[in-house]
Amino acid sequence: xxxxxxxxxxxxxxxxxxxxxxxxxxxxxxxxxxxxxxxxxxxxxxxxxxxxxxxxxxxxxxxxxxxxxxxxxxxxxxxxxxxxxxxxxxxxxxxxxxxxxxxxxxxxxxxxxxxxxxxxxxxxxxxxxxxxxxxxxxxxxxxxxx
Amino acid sequence: xxxxxxxxxxxxxxxxxxxxxxxxxxxxxxxxxxxxxxxxxxxxxxxxxxxxxxxxxxxxxxxxxxxxxxxxxxxxxxxxxxxxxxxxxxxxxxxxxxxxxxxxxxxxxxxxxxxxxxxxxxxxxxxxxxxxxxxxx
Numbered sequence: 140x141x142x143x144x145x146x147x148x149x150x151x152x153x154x155x156x157x158x159x160x161x162x163x164x165x166x167x168x169x170x171x172x173x174x175x176x177x178x179x180x181x182x183x184x185x186x187x188x189x190x191x192x193x194x195x196x197x198x199x200x201x202x203x204x205x206x207x208x209x210x211x212x213x214x215x216x217x218x219x220x221x222x223x224x225x226x227x228x229x230x231x232x233x234x235x236x237x238x239x240x241x242x243x244x245x246x247x248x249x250x251x252x253x254x255x256x257x258x259x260x261x262x263x264x265x266x267x268x269x270x271x272x273x274x275x276x277x278x279x280x281x282x283x284x285x
Numbered sequence: 286x287x288x289x290x291x292x293x294x295x296x297x298x299x300x301x302x303x304x305x306x307x308x309x310x311x312x313x314x315x316x317x318x319x320x321x322x323x324x325x326x327x328x329x330x331x332x333x334x335x336x337x338x339x340x341x342x343x344x345x346x347x348x349x350x351x352x353x354x355x356x357x358x359x360x361x362x363x364x365x366x367x368x369x370x371x372x373x374x375x376x377x378x379x380x381x382x383x384x385x386x387x388x389x390x391x392x393x394x395x396x397x398x399x400x401x402x403x404x405x406x407x408x409x410x411x412x413x414x415x416x417x418x419x420x421x422x
Contacts, residue, residue: 202320219324225369
């Protein structure tokens with residue numbers, strides 16, 4: 140069983156740069172063809188500073204900084220026994236190529252179902268940009284299959 | 286551009302049918318999505334985890350749901366977006382994303398539209414269900 144005392148734990152702050160090439164490869168990976176994610180001119184014509192990012196991109200950004208896996212590693216949980224169970228995004232402003240996303244992960248809940256056969260770790264990250272402006276809040280539920 | 290008064294509770298969003306998920310797509314998503322859990326690219330690792338074989342990243346399917354939203358309204362008008370991952374998607378699955386308007390409200394001068402969204406596979410099984418809120422002029 141996962142030690143419930145990890146609820147409230149905070150991890151070190153992280154920063155990740157949203158590189159243009161990464162935005163394009165992310166868009167391509169999900170089969171997205173909207174030019175605001177691929178073509179700088181189209182993005183600017185739509186009013187963005189640079190390439191916009193798809194709405195689920197911030198999860199890739201936090202994964203790039205190993206946020207979910209660092210919890211599993213710390214708890215000694217084999218990631219092959221885990222799945223992503225739930226995800227939410229609350230957007231507060233644009234995120235574009237060239238921006239820096241800053242955040243700090245916090246564990247907000249741990250619970251189990253089916254007499255402990257499944258355990259759930261819930262974490263939250265409020266992300267800001269390089270100007271300190273709120274950009275996107277993420278809430279992630281990781282499922283551990285025991 | 287779609288306007289608030291043009292939308293009614295009960296309206297369906299135009300559904301989005303994605304091309305079948307390929308193993309190449311899972312590899313590309315593992316890289317671009319920075320999710321290197323081997324259960325998405327390595328059958329042996331997936332079986333170790335008790336799965337029949339590799340499964341798609343939940344965030345790949347949720348990425349498809351994002352496309353459902355941003356085909357309906359401009360990207361910037363998506364304010365919040367969440368999904369529960371109920372079922373797994375496998376290579377060769379064809380995912381259909383659908384959405385329905387379930388609420389309209391005005392908050393602090395902002396026109397908000399609440400949506401129920403879902404991703405289903407070719408057998409009609411629901412893989413993800415969720416909610417989203419968009420703003421409309």
